[in-house]
Amino acid sequence: MRIFSGVQPTGNIHIGNYLGALRQFVELQDEAVPGGRAEPFYCVVDLHAITVPKDPAQLRENNLDVAALYLAVGIDPKKSTVFIQSDVPGHAELAWVLMCNTYTGELSRMTQFKEKSRGNESAPAGLFTYPVLMASDILLYDSDVVPVGHDQKQHIELCRDVAIRVNNRFGDVFVVPEGRFLKEGARVMSLDNPLAKMSKSAENQLSRISLLDDEAKIRKAIMKSTTDSEGSIRYDLENKPGVTNLINIYSALSGLSVEAVERKYEGVGYGAFKNDLAEVAIDALTPIKKRFDEIRPSEELKAVLRDGAERANEIAARTMARVKGYFGLGK
Numbered sequence: 001m002r003i004f005s006g007v008q009p010t011g012n013i014h015i016g017n018y019l020g021a022l023r024q025f026v027e028l029q030d031e032a033v034p035g036g037r038a039e040p041f042y043c044v045v046d047l048h049a050i051t052v053p054k055d056p057a058q059l060r061e062n063n064l065d066v067a068a069l070y071l072a073v074g075i076d077p078k079k080s081t082v083f084i085q086s087d088v089p090g091h092a093e094l095a096w097v098l099m100c101n102t103y104t105g106e107l108s109r110m111t112q113f114k115e116k117s118r119g120n121e122s123a124p125a126g127l128f129t130y131p132v133l134m135a136s137d138i139l140l141y142d143s144d145v146v147p148v149g150h151d152q153k154q155h156i157e158l159c160r161d162v163a164i165r166v167n168n169r170f171g172d173v174f175v176v177p178e179g180r181f182l183k184e185g186a187r188v189m190s191l192d193n194p195l196a197k198m199s200k201s202a203e204n205q206l207s208r209i210s211l212l213d214d215e216a217k218i219r220k221a222i223m224k225s226t227t228d229s230e231g232s233i234r235y236d237l238e239n240k241p242g243v244t245n246l247i248n249i250y251s252a253l254s255g256l257s258v259e260a261v262e263r264k265y266e267g268v269g270y271g272a273f274k275n276d277l278a279e280v281a282i283d284a285l286t287p288i289k290k291r292f293d294e295i296r297p298s299e300e301l302k303a304v305l306r307d308g309a310e311r312a313n314e315i316a317a318r319t320m321a322r323v324k325g326y327f328g329l330g331k
């Protein structure tokens, strides 16, 4: 069973990305599947990142940061292939072939494009075709399973539709992948606006907890987080989205169930609850940050990415040869 997923090197990897994606990546690499072990590919999708202009020096740093974070959260390069997207030319190559088999109408319906472009005539074409590059990432490795957050559901559907369309024309060109989505409770919301998801790109630094934040920043963001005036620690998504988000974060980082958190904090005020949550977050993130600090400057990181790209390129080249054969490309 081949698994593929990607994270954009946009800096600020936050606990939403961690709980919504990275932590699942770690679990999946040990999943027993018929015929042996799962075979995961975890990619730093830097070609996706340049759909909006990026500072080149910063992008290079971010690539290495995300790769180091992959390893710091527990992705094991002996079990998983970790690499940077632009080190494998097949991603862009296959994306072109897929673009020729994707309808502009389909891409116009993508909500992420609509949100990010807002009808702007100067939105880059890459923002429009972003989902096709994502489909290419997935199909290039004959991926069976794609672990992602709910916000990516529409993109996964598009990937499946395009794969099926090509297969209907030629036969078995692509493996049609399945998305593996998180349950809704795993969606981490912004700390200053619990109706929006926690996001790397939000302007307010205090809206998120990044995996590399120091203790003071973690405390400050949690203490200042938006709650309500009712004063009870109770799970109620509709009427208490702020508190509910904090309970979810507490539960996910501590391992206690939501009910256990509610019971533990019955009759306790928001201040004391937030204080405890800050400690829970610091306890969970400190070991990750420590490993990150060791791995990030190491030669080991470069070796992992070199080996990862080599392995990824081998498989990508095989898929591209097959695709070119079906489409009649080349000699």
Ligand code: ATP
Pocket (backbone or CB within 6 Å): 006, 007, 008, 009, 010, 016, 017, 018, 019, 020, 021, 147, 148, 149, 150, 151, 152, 186, 187, 188, 189, 197, 198, 199, 200, 201, 202
């Ligand atoms: P931005 O928030 O700036 O749009 P992003 O964090 O959504 O960026 P990615 O880096 O591509 O974009 O996301 C990596 C993974 O993290 C994806 O699988 C995505 O679904 C998941 N993810 C992102 N934000 C959250 C969140 N708040 N809660 C749960 N999962 C999330």
Ligand code: LTN
Pocket (backbone or CB within 6 Å): 004, 005, 006, 007, 008, 045, 048, 133, 134, 137, 138, 146, 147, 148, 152, 155
């Ligand atoms: N679009 C995704 C990141 C991404 C991805 C992928 C996820 C790019 N390529 C392939 C899974 C599989 C996002 O913004 N979260």
